[in-house]
Amino acid sequence: MSKKVLVVDDDPDVRLFNVTVVEENGYTPIEARDGEEGLKLVKSERPDLVILDVLMPRQSGIRLYRELKTDNSLKHIQVILLSGIAKKTFLRSQKALTEFGGESIPEPEIYLEKPVEPEELSAAINQFLG
Amino acid sequence: MEIHKILFVTKFEELWFDAVESLMDLRKASLNHVVFLNVIQREKVALRRGKGYQKSEEVRLREMANIRFINWAETLFERGLEVGAYIVVGSLVKQITTAIEKEGIDLVVVGHEKKGRIERLYSSSEILEIIRRSQTPVLVYKYAPDNTIASNKPFDRPLLATCFSDTDKKAIDYLKNLNQVIKKVTIVNVADPKTLKNGSAMGVQKTRKDIRHKLDELCDIFIAAGIDASPGVYVGNPGKEIVTAAKECNASMVVAGTSSQPSLKEKLVGNTPRFLAEKTGFPTLLIPPVQ
Numbered sequence: 001m002s003k004k005v006l007v008v009d010d011d012p013d014v015r016l017f018n019v020t021v022v023e024e025n026g027y028t029p030i031e032a033r034d035g036e037e038g039l040k041l042v043k044s045e046r047p048d049l050v051i052l053d054v055l056m057p058r059q060s061g062i063r064l065y066r067e068l069k070t071d072n073s074l075k076h077i078q079v080i081l082l083s084g085i086a087k088k089t090f091l092r093s094q095k096a097l098t099e100f101g102g103e104s105i106p107e108p109e110i111y112l113e114k115p116v117e118p119e120e121l122s123a124a125i126n127q128f129l130g
Numbered sequence: 131m132e133i134h135k136i137l138f139v140t141k142f143e144e145l146w147f148d149a150v151e152s153l154m155d156l157r158k159a160s161l162n163h164v165v166f167l168n169v170i171q172r173e174k175v176a177l178r179r180g181k182g183y184q185k186s187e188e189v190r191l192r193e194m195a196n197i198r199f200i201n202w203a204e205t206l207f208e209r210g211l212e213v214g215a216y217i218v219v220g221s222l223v224k225q226i227t228t229a230i231e232k233e234g235i236d237l238v239v240v241g242h243e244k245k246g247r248i249e250r251l252y253s254s255s256e257i258l259e260i261i262r263r264s265q266t267p268v269l270v271y272k273y274a275p276d277n278t279i280a281s282n283k284p285f286d287r288p289l290l291a292t293c294f295s296d297t298d299k300k301a302i303d304y305l306k307n308l309n310q311v312i313k314k315v316t317i318v319n320v321a322d323p324k325t326l327k328n329g330s331a332m333g334v335q336k337t338r339k340d341i342r343h344k345l346d347e348l349c350d351i352f353i354a355a356g357i358d359a360s361p362g363v364y365v366g367n368p369g370k371e372i373v374t375a376a377k378e379c380n381a382s383m384v385v386a387g388t389s390s391q392p393s394l395k396e397k398l399v400g401n402t403p404r405f406l407a408e409k410t411g412f413p414t415l416l417i418p419p420v421q
Contacts, residue, residue, distance in 0.1 A: 034214075055203050057165065057214040058233060062207060084196065089204040096210030 003129050006030045006047040008038035008064065009082075010056040014114070018051050018082070021121045027129060035059025039067055042074060049128050051121075054083035054090060062093050069105040078128040080110045082121070087111040132307050135163040137235040139226055142168070142195070145241030147202050148279050149271050153239065154209075155283050158310040163212040166202065167229050168195040170219045192217050223259050230264045238268045242408065257407055261388050261418045267304060269383075270407045270414045281382045284413040285311045289381035291372045291402070292319050294344055296420040297387030302348060304417060305385065306355035314358040316379040317348050320371040321363065338363050369405035376412050385415040 005027045007018040015031055022029040030045050032038035036059040042050065050068070054061035061083065068074045081090065091107060098104050110124045133156050138145070150164065175188040195217045203213040214233065218225050226238060240257060261268050273279060285308055292298040305312060319341050345361030352359035362379065364371040376384050388403045406414045 054207075055200060055213060055215055057216055057229075060207075060212055060214060063212055084200045085204055085207065089207050093207035093210060096208060100210050 002026055002028045003049070004028045004030055004045060004047040005125065005129075006032060006038065006041055006045065006050045008032045008035065008050060008056070008061065009053040010034055011053070014053070014082075017118075018121065021118050022051075022125065024118075025122055025125055025129075027125070033057075035061060035064035038064050042068065042077065047077065049078045049080065049125065051080045051082055051125075054081065054085040062090060062097075065108065066094065066097060066102065066105055070103045079108055080112065080121075080124050080128070081108045082112045082114060082116065084114045086113070131236065131304055132160040133236045134160050135165065135233060135235050136161065136237045136239055137165045137167055137226070137229055137233065139167045139169070139222075139238065139240045141241070142198060143241075145239075145271055147205070149239065149241070150202065150206070152279055152282050152284060155285060155311050156308070157211075159308050161211075163214070164206055165229065165233050165235065166199045166213070166215040167226065168199070168215075168217045169222050169225045170195075170217070172219060172221070175219060188219060223256050223263070226260050227263045230260075230266050235264075235266055238264070238266055240268060240270055242270050242272055255404075257416065258388060258401075258404060261416055265418045265421065267418060268416045270416065272411055272413050274411065281413050284383040284415075286382040287314050287316070287380060288312060288383045288385050288415070289316045289318055289372070289376045289379060289412075290348075291368070291375075291384060291386045291406075292317055292345070292348065293387075294319070295387055295389075297389070297417055298348075300420055301385055301387055301417040302351055306352055306357060309356040312357050314360070315349075315352050316360055316362055316375065316381060317345050317352075318362040318364060318372060318375045319345060320368040320375075321365045323365055368402045369409070372402070372406060373410050373412070376410070381412060383413040383415055384410065385417065387417045387419065389419050 005022045007015055007029055009015045010033050019029040019031060030041055030047060032041050034056045052061040052064060065079060068077055068079060094105060112124060138150055170191045175184040177183050199215040203215065206213045216229055257268055257270060290301060305315060321337060321341060325337060341363050342361055349359035349361055362375050364375055372384060384406050386403045386406055403416050407416060
């Protein structure tokens, strides 16, 4: 059975792009439209990798990333951040949340800024799953 | 009820990031999530003879909104706030009520455009419709003629216009939870001149004293919650007198309840919340009616 990749993005066009790249690399895509739905699917589907947008309705990728990395049963799941939000903003926001009493969490290993080329996303996916 | 999550509705023509900044005082209370909403009006992308649906125009408008929201979101994310955004095509009221339902919004913030008479009437009707449908308070934001923001800290010194209704009790419950943010509340009742016309001087004084006594009781609720409060009795046209009172007490915002069914009186003499929302320079917080 092929490895599962959860694509979390509110933009249907971006989801379609990401899902296509995932499928072309031989993995099974799962889709979520926001962080809240994403977290539910992470818990029920236990994907091997999450491709995560940041600015989304209901729950942002910043919160979902934090939820993943502070949950002992989920923190092993690899995450690729893929967003229009700058990486430095992501890191500063995590720092601010830590200062507000949250747990310190590791930086994402791969942070891609939208838009990405299919080859770039493929390479990132295979870095974790290949 | 606390304000954890606000929905900030903007067309970019009438409401900018400085309005969001001015609401950051609410973080002292419980604000931790801001959701941006841009509704692209159907007319801007609708089917046109010989052109069909303006898909490329929709993409252009979406991306313009997206660029702005990303900038705004970056500022708020870096402060540790949670941020979300919707960019949708459709009817304003429908899209706002949908977003309120999806997100569990505690306060809606909308701008007020300087429009013609008919458009203005329509715009205010939309706001009242949002309140009726969603049961969520709406803050109508204002800009001064020089495009500076009308109030840097709208929740600092609100004026609560009361007619001692159940909706006013709801407004009090809403405001008293903001004791970390509100410095002082002025509670004002505007008496109808007709109720004073046939009375003797003694009768008029008694009416004033009775109203004042009721206002004192409301002030005590705020004082018990740690918010300074003072009463004010005015006589005359409700909308105009509320504005006078707001100026006299240097209010940062006007708070008023709305009714579910406009009464016959409101139809005849005009709707006070609508007047406050569209004709005054003060940010106006409209509280939904008790169902």
